Amino acid sequence: xxxxxxxVEFKEFKGLRGGTHGFxxxxxxxxxxxxxxVMYIYPFVLSLLRSLTDEMGRFSFVNYSKAIALYGRDxxxxxxxxxxxxxxxxxLSLALASYIRLSNSRVSRLINSLTRIGIxxxxxxxxxxxxxxxxxxxxxxxxxxxxxxxxxxxxxQLFNIKGLTLGFLWKETPFITFIVLSGLQVIDDTYIExxxxxxxxxHHVILRVLIPMIKPTIAIAVVLTFCTIVSTFxxxxxxVAGNPTTVTVDIAHRVTYFGDYxxxxxxxxxxxxxxxxxxxxxxxRAVREExxxx
Amino acid sequence: MWRxxxxxxxxxxxxxxxxxxxxxxxxxxxxxxxMLALAQNVIGxxxxxxxxxxxxRTIHTGPGDAGSRxxxxxLKAEKLAGKETWDVDVAMVHQIFLSWVKDEFxxxxxxxxxxxxDLSTWKYVTSPQAKYALGVPVExxxxxxxxxxxxxAYNPKYVPEPPRNFDELVAWxxxxxxxxxxxxxxxxxxxxxxxxxxVYWKTGKYEKYAITGPFDEKEVASWEPVFKELKEFNKYVxxxxxNVGTLDALNRGEIWMGPVWVxxxxxxxxxxxxxxxxxxxxxxxxxxxQPMYFVIPAKARNVEWAKKFVExxxxxxIQGKVIVAKYNWYPGIDGKYIKDYVSxxxxxxxxxxxxxxxxxxKGLAFPLSPYFKAVLESYxxxxxxx
Numbered sequence: 001x002x003x004x005x006x007x008v009e010f011k012e013f014k015g016l017r018g019g020t021h022g023f024x025x026x027x028x029x030x031x032x033x034x035x036x037x038v039m040y041i042y043p044f045v046l047s048l049l050r051s052l053t054d055e056m057g058r059f060s061f062v063n064y065s066k067a068i069a070l071y072g073r074d075x076x077x078x079x080x081x082x083x084x085x086x087x088x089x090x091x092l093s094l095a096l097a098s099y100i101r102l103s104n105s106r107v108s109r110l111i112n113s114l115t116r117i118g119i120x121x122x123x124x125x126x127x128x129x130x131x132x133x134x135x136x137x138x139x140x141x142x143x144x145x146x147x148x149x150x151x152x153x154x155x156x157q158l159f160n161i162k163g164l165t166l167g168f169l170w171k172e173t174p175f176i177t178f179i180v181l182s183g184l185q186v187i188d189d190t191y192i193e194x195x196x197x198x199x200x201x202x203h204h205v206i207l208r209v210l211i212p213m214i215k216p217t218i219a220i221a222v223v224l225t226f227c228t229i230v231s232t233f234x235x236x237x238x239x240v241a242g243n244p245t246t247v248t249v250d251i252a253h254r255v256t257y258f259g260d261y262x263x264x265x266x267x268x269x270x271x272x273x274x275x276x277x278x279x280x281x282x283x284x285r286a287v288r289e290e291x292x293x294x
Numbered sequence: 295m296w297r298x299x300x301x302x303x304x305x306x307x308x309x310x311x312x313x314x315x316x317x318x319x320x321x322x323x324x325x326x327x328x329m330l331a332l333a334q335n336v337i338g339x340x341x342x343x344x345x346x347x348x349x350x351r352t353i354h355t356g357p358g359d360a361g362s363r364x365x366x367x368x369l370k371a372e373k374l375a376g377k378e379t380w381d382v383d384v385a386m387v388h389q390i391f392l393s394w395v396k397d398e399f400x401x402x403x404x405x406x407x408x409x410x411x412d413l414s415t416w417k418y419v420t421s422p423q424a425k426y427a428l429g430v431p432v433e434x435x436x437x438x439x440x441x442x443x444x445x446x447a448y449n450p451k452y453v454p455e456p457p458r459n460f461d462e463l464v465a466w467x468x469x470x471x472x473x474x475x476x477x478x479x480x481x482x483x484x485x486x487x488x489x490x491x492x493v494y495w496k497t498g499k500y501e502k503y504a505i506t507g508p509f510d511e512k513e514v515a516s517w518e519p520v521f522k523e524l525k526e527f528n529k530y531v532x533x534x535x536x537n538v539g540t541l542d543a544l545n546r547g548e549i550w551m552g553p554v555w556v557x558x559x560x561x562x563x564x565x566x567x568x569x570x571x572x573x574x575x576x577x578x579x580x581x582x583x584q585p586m587y588f589v590i591p592a593k594a595r596n597v598e599w600a601k602k603f604v605e606x607x608x609x610x611x612i613q614g615k616v617i618v619a620k621y622n623w624y625p626g627i628d629g630k631y632i633k634d635y636v637s638x639x640x641x642x643x644x645x646x647x648x649x650x651x652x653x654x655x656k657g658l659a660f661p662l663s664p665y666f667k668a669v670l671e672s673y674x675x676x677x678x679x680x
Binding site for chain 2: 069070073131132135136137139144155159208237239240241242243244249250252253255256257258259
């Protein structure tokens with residue numbers, strides 16, 4: 001009797017759990033999908049709709065034409081900064097991470113721990129720091145003037161794309177280094193030794209052995225960095241004086257001074273598009289790797 | 295073990311209950327970080343000292359119009375949600391807040407309480423800004439806590455004769471390229487104030503744009519040459535990063551002149567962040583300034599305490615000792631009532647470079663909301679863009 005009833009129970013239980021159809025799988029998916037729908041898809045669709053309606057609530061492209069007319073230059077500027085920042089910080093990080101991976105000196109260990117600091121500082125702190133560092137009579141210019149490289153009466157002007165890129169490098173290089181290094185650490189030493197034994201110099205080891213092996217990791221780091229730079233507000237808001245400036249600052253400007261969420265949403269859509277290019281690339285790559293394994 | 299835990303939990307809850315027995319007055323404030331410090335460290339404790347049953351809980355929403363925007367959206371959400379009592383008891387907002395309420399709801403009483411005339415300190419208020427805010431009739435809905443004013447700060451070492459009007463200013467800037475700095479329109483209100491002053495000066499239509507109205511689309515089209523000249527002017531100018539950016543640049547000697555908020559200027563000086571030799575001038579026809587207002591939401595939970603709080607802060611004593619002496623703002627109430635509460639040095643410091651009469655004449659208001667937006671957009675179109 002006992003065993004009979006438990007067999008029935010087991011069967012029912014299996015029926016609930018085992019199949020790919022039925023109520024339970026959907027039920028289990030509900031919280032995750034529901035969260036994504038409510039917290040991401042709904043606001044996304046809402047902002048898209050808002051960007052496509054005029055003041056009277058009719059369908060119109062007026063917000064887009066205004067966004068392009070007033071902030072077209074800034075959209076290009078955002079892309080410029082993101083590409084420049086991502087490229088340079090990736091190259092720097094690869095060099096840094098390879099050095100830390102290949103050398104086992106105290107210096108390399110020290111550099112390894114020093115690079116971690118940048119990761120944990122919030123952007124607003126970095127921005128505040130950069131403001132006094134990069135100012136015309138700031139730390140950097142005074143330093144350069146003291147060694148005679150710069151005339152303090154016509155100092156370097158860095159409250160523009162140069163200073164902004166520098167700020168992003170300061171913050172993002174450690175981040176990419178951190179990710180790339182974790183990829184490099186899992187490469188077995190035997191690969192490096194094998195390469196060395198057939199005569200590979202250090203740069204060959206880095207370019208031909210290490211980097212090709214961690215390409216997917218680098219891709220992730222690049223995508224994340226690019227998206228961070230595109231969406232950062234504090235650094236450009238506090239560093240860039242005048243124009244052009246980034247789209248994030250324009251969005252804040254539109255909302256603060258005009259209460260105009262429509263043009264702000266249209267500007268947001270441009271950000272989606274910029275980030276979307278990277279996301280599509282990343283997803284395609286991830287799917288290709290997961291499904292086809294190359 | 296469970297029993298012990300139960301006792302501890304009960305004890306904590308009981309203790310919280312005891313604390314809750316005090317009334318908590320929820321105060322939301324826009325403005326720079328000094329507005330938070332003012333509420334949390336100065337007037338909050340002073341108020342609790344006088345009324346031990348009340349605790350002031352301050353929520354800071356951030357600088358500039360964005361800070362007021364958050365308060366507006368909070369109150370609007372509470373109204374739209376149809377709540378019986380609202381969370382916020384009293385708030386500190388910019389002038390533009392009142393235009394938003396007017397534009398969105400038509401009538402201020404939809405969102406705000408008409409309370410000012412009930413206060414014993416109402417009789418000290420003489421400022422025209424307590425009657426109209428950017429053209430919106432606000433009498434009774436607001437009490438000004440202070441008035442802040444923009445002016446041109448300069449370094450007397452390099453500028454022995456400061457410009458007394460905008461013509462002289464432009465001539466000076468062209469003779470000293472790069473030595474005049476302001477922060478454009480996206481980095482804070484001191485730059486925005488300068489641009490609006492430029493428009494008042496070039497058009498000569500301050501009365502229409504800031505007081506009487508009405509808004510006229512055709513006016514805006516006629517501004518193109520005004521802004522083209524500003525674009526030309528900008529070629530001789532250093533654009534700074536924010537309100538503080540201008541002050542820092544002035545202090546570091548990167549620029550010799552630039553528009554600043556008077557209160558920030560003096561606060562920087564008192565805290566050692568600004569060379570004490572720097573001076574101020576208010577060139578004709580003048581520059582805009584603005585009060586910050588206390589408002590009480592229409593369905594505030596603790597209306598009586600909120601009124602007491604506003605009354606407390608607008609009393610001549612607090613206006614003199616805190617608003618003027620500590621924070622270097624011009625008082626929200628008439629300046630003559632505070633003389634007994636501040637030392638002559640403090641009084642003279644505030645009115646040394648810009649006398650009360652000058653302030654009366656050249657302390658202008660910001661333009662009415664539609665003109666204000668049009669000025670900013672024209673700047674984007676003709677100065678940044680074209």
